[in-house]
Amino acid sequence: MNVGDFIIMDSAIKRLESTFPLSQKIHFPTHERITRVGFKRQKEISLNFLCGTNCLNSSMLIHRQWNIGLINSLLMKKVITLGVGWGNYQQHPDTYTSLLLRRMLSANHLHSVRDSYTESQLKKAGVKNVINTSCPTMWDLTEQHCAQIPTSKAENVVFTLTDYRQDYDKDLTLIQALKESYQDVYFWVQGSQDYEYFKTFGRHLDGIKVIPANLSDFDKILLSSLSLDYIGTRLHAGIRALQKMRRSIIISVDNRAEEKRKDFNLTVIPRNLTVSEYVDIFNQHVELQLTIPFSAINEWKAQFD
Known part of the structure; x- marks a missing residue:
């Protein structure tokens, strides 16, 4: 419904293809619940990557931009984030959201988020292994x-x-x-x-x-x-x-x-x-002097070497 998702996924797929050049990639929709076939595929994969913006919020039982529930934490492989973001300026994550994110997100990998606000909200939810890499759409803006x-x-x-x-x-x-x-x-x-x-x-x-x-x-x-x-x-x-x-x-x-x-x-x-x-x-002249966190980007990529 929003072509901006294709802009994000175009860059996200590019990052995953360069990081895992020999691996097959399977796509699971985030806006719809995973079906029986999807859960079967979960048994065959090694890692899940959650890609894109506005996937997370402080009340994930009510607002399901990433359409998951606690049952997903039992039937899915652990998830690693790539450039995800928090939907709006909100209060602290509620108890359900904090529990869900701690169960869904890998404790053994660094999670990439799009900005420092999302990093702060995830840490408030108890997910501490987070780094601000910016959105993958910006990684080539050297x-x-x-x-x-x-x-x-x-x-x-x-x-x-x-x-x-x-x-x-x-x-x-x-x-x-x-x-x-x-x-x-x-x-x-x-x-x-x-x-x-x-x-x-x-x-x-x-x-x-x-x-x-x-x-x-x-x-x-x-x-x-x-x-x-x-x-x-x-x-x-x-x-x-x-x-x-x-x-x-x-x-x-x-x-x-x-x-x-x-x-x-x-x-x-x-x-x-x-x-x-x-x-x-x-x-006016628009002088573009971006401060892309390339060291954090390289740190996130290096964990898969």
Whole structure:
């Protein structure tokens, strides 16, 4: 339902393939319960890796983004995390969540999380063997890579909105600023209801070109010869743009972008700006000086040598 999951999994699979080049990889869905066939496969595998963002929260009996229960801890091999994150800013993990995570997550491996907030929440749940590696989507954003990304404003822009973080007035301000600042404006549909929300802006959308909800279509415009920036509220669309050497400005709508700004110096700006404030930022040079924790990344990978 969210093409951002494909951006995350594209990078996660790349990490696992390079770490375990000779091993077969089997995929189990996190949003659905594992079936009888899945539990049978669990007897045949060596390790489980939980990949992706927003898998964890403080009340996992109620909110099952990772759709497991205590029975899974009896029938599944132990789990190692790769770039997982905590869904929102929340209270301490409750007793059930703490018990579930301690039973599910391996005590003999280091767990990779996307930010220091998730690291802190897991440790509060009693899972101490955790390191902050950033999201695997960022592992290739080296100093050499980032040096090739333009710092000045492009002629055109592709932007995103977020269907589950709607704010009509603030998003209208963004659209007006984009149309004022760029020659051609493109909208990429990342989430299942993004286009329905986009259409509510009616006449304000005149001249905006829509890119379909496929990662291949988004990659196509990012890899095109267009002079192009990315600006929007979708975090992983912004990181995908960086992967493809595009100047990227992410607008914060939740804890994921904020934590990446604080931990890794990702270019993230607030959402409550005026048109003129947005335009001023768009016209500024964006010097990308990321602080990716490569030593922690190497430590996580080295445990499988």
